[in-house]
Amino acid sequence: MGLDTPQRLAVDALLDDPGTRIVVCCGAGGVGKTTTAAALGVRAAERGRKVVVLTIDPARRLAQSMGIDSLDNTPRRVPGIEGGSGAGDDGELHAMMLDMKRTFDEIVESHADPERARAILANPFYQSLSAGFAGTQEYMAMEKLGQLRARDDWDLIVVDTPPSRSALDFLDAPKRLGSFLDGKFIRVLMAPAKVGGRAGMAFLNVGMSMMTGTLSKLMGASLLKDVQTFVAAMDTMFGGFRTRADATFRLLQAPGTAFLVVAAPEPDALREAAYFVERLAAEKMPLAGLVLNRVHGSDAEQLSAERALAAAENLEEGGIVDQESGKAGLRDAADDGSPGVGDVHDQSDVNGVGDASDGNDVADGNDVAEVADVDQVTAGLLRLHAERMQVIAREQRTRDRFTSLHPEVAVAEVAALPGDVHDLAGLRAIGERLAAGVPAAGA
Numbered sequence: 001m002g003l004d005t006p007q008r009l010a011v012d013a014l015l016d017d018p019g020t021r022i023v024v025c026c027g028a029g030g031v032g033k034t035t036t037a038a039a040l041g042v043r044a045a046e047r048g049r050k051v052v053v054l055t056i057d058p059a060r061r062l063a064q065s066m067g068i069d070s071l072d073n074t075p076r077r078v079p080g081i082e083g084g085s086g087a088g089d090d091g092e093l094h095a096m097m098l099d100m101k102r103t104f105d106e107i108v109e110s111h112a113d114p115e116r117a118r119a120i121l122a123n124p125f126y127q128s129l130s131a132g133f134a135g136t137q138e139y140m141a142m143e144k145l146g147q148l149r150a151r152d153d154w155d156l157i158v159v160d161t162p163p164s165r166s167a168l169d170f171l172d173a174p175k176r177l178g179s180f181l182d183g184k185f186i187r188v189l190m191a192p193a194k195v196g197g198r199a200g201m202a203f204l205n206v207g208m209s210m211m212t213g214t215l216s217k218l219m220g221a222s223l224l225k226d227v228q229t230f231v232a233a234m235d236t237m238f239g240g241f242r243t244r245a246d247a248t249f250r251l252l253q254a255p256g257t258a259f260l261v262v263a264a265p266e267p268d269a270l271r272e273a274a275y276f277v278e279r280l281a282a283e284k285m286p287l288a289g290l291v292l293n294r295v296h297g298s299d300a301e302q303l304s305a306e307r308a309l310a311a312a313e314n315l316e317e318g319g320i321v322d323q324e325s326g327k328a329g330l331r332d333a334a335d336d337g338s339p340g341v342g343d344v345h346d347q348s349d350v351n352g353v354g355d356a357s358d359g360n361d362v363a364d365g366n367d368v369a370e371v372a373d374v375d376q377v378t379a380g381l382l383r384l385h386a387e388r389m390q391v392i393a394r395e396q397r398t399r400d401r402f403t404s405l406h407p408e409v410a411v412a413e414v415a416a417l418p419g420d421v422h423d424l425a426g427l428r429a430i431g432e433r434l435a436a437g438v439p440a441a442g443a
Contacts, residue, residue, distance in 0.1 A: 009289035009412035015044040021256035028272040032293040037160035043431035045093035052094040055160040071097035103140040104130040125226035138170040258288035265395035289410035305389035312382035412437040
């Protein structure tokens with residue numbers, strides 16, 4: 001263990017608490033957020049909670065691991081959940097994958113009359129905005145979270161945050177997109193249409209500089225017309241974006257929400273995790289703890305990397321360290337009187353057996369070669385162990401740097417699995433490691 005042993009994150013207590021209504025898994029990309037969210041969902045459901053997991057990962061492997069052909073914007077029941085292992089036996093698990101554009105469409109359909117909704121959905125400007133605007137995915141993830149919470153069909157929602165370049169993006173997106181789609185946005189877009197001509201187009205180009213490359217493909221008079229039509233149809237809806245963004249932000253600050261920062265035991269990932277911890281504190285959002293994913297361990301931690309390397313070198317160099325006779329290639333005679341190099345007199349001694357079975361054996365050194373092969377394999381295993389112990393030490397130093405800066409953050413260390421998770425059994429294994437909070441030996 002490292003010098004700064006952190007307090008342990010009680011995952012089961014968090015999942016069993018009926019006051020916990022939302023768990024948000026966040027962190028840098030590629031650290032296992034999606035798998036962690038799914039494993040938490042499986043464990044909570046099998047402990048009696050009615051759970052829905054909202055994932056942002058478009059990979060099919062998560063759906064397949066849950067026994068579902070595909071995930072979409074509608075929660076789907078996950079078969080094979082085994083209740084009765086915890087607080088109750090009536091747990092359920094549903095899963096869904098965010099469809100960013102469909103969520104945007106649902107907002108339009110629910111806040112506009114049918115005729116106006118059709119006009120908005122068919123508008124090219126809206127189609128570009130809903131599919132490619134910077135921050136739309138993060139904003140829509142929070143919109144969907146608000147929708148799920150408002151339905152009150154589940155007593156626990158587990159959210160897998162989008163794979164953003166920065167793990168902080170999803171916190172900023174509701175405010176950023178909400179501000180962009182408020183009354184100021186309407187005035188910016190309406191002004192060039194009222195001015196018209198080249199001057200209007202130049203003004204519009206300034207206003208469009210903040211948009212993504214998708215919108216730049218729509219140019220000229222057709223763009224101005226699309227913008228006018230879009231703004232006219234959406235005029236009554238823009239204020240709602242800001243209102244819902246503010247409501248979602250308050251939901252994230254509520255006592256029933258718990259943030260889990262997921263990281264790998266690597267400097268870049270834990271540096272990102274430290275930024276996130278500080279940002280959550282600044283925004284007064286409830287942090288439950290850190291999930292340190294893919295942590296390595298060993299069944300033979302008492303054998304240090306230095307000793308393992310020394311032993312490997314000893315075997316590879318013919319036993320120079322422990323052969324008193326100095327003869328390379330074979331061990332000295334053991335202290336119990338077994339024959340050594342100087343004691344080989346006949347075939348039976350070379351074979352290492354007291355009797356030659358049929359007299360046809362030839363003293364060709366086969367047994368000597370076998371001993372050398374065993375030494376080479378053993379030396380290779382010792383070097384692999386040394387590398388593993390060096391990895392373990394490096395991971396512990398990295399973790400200790402984080403815990404020394406944030407001693408108040410509880411940590412669950414999840415042992416690395418030998419392969420990818422591809423079914424419910426794998427998700428259960430992750431859940432067990434999450435609940436244990438410390439890596440299993442040999443992982």
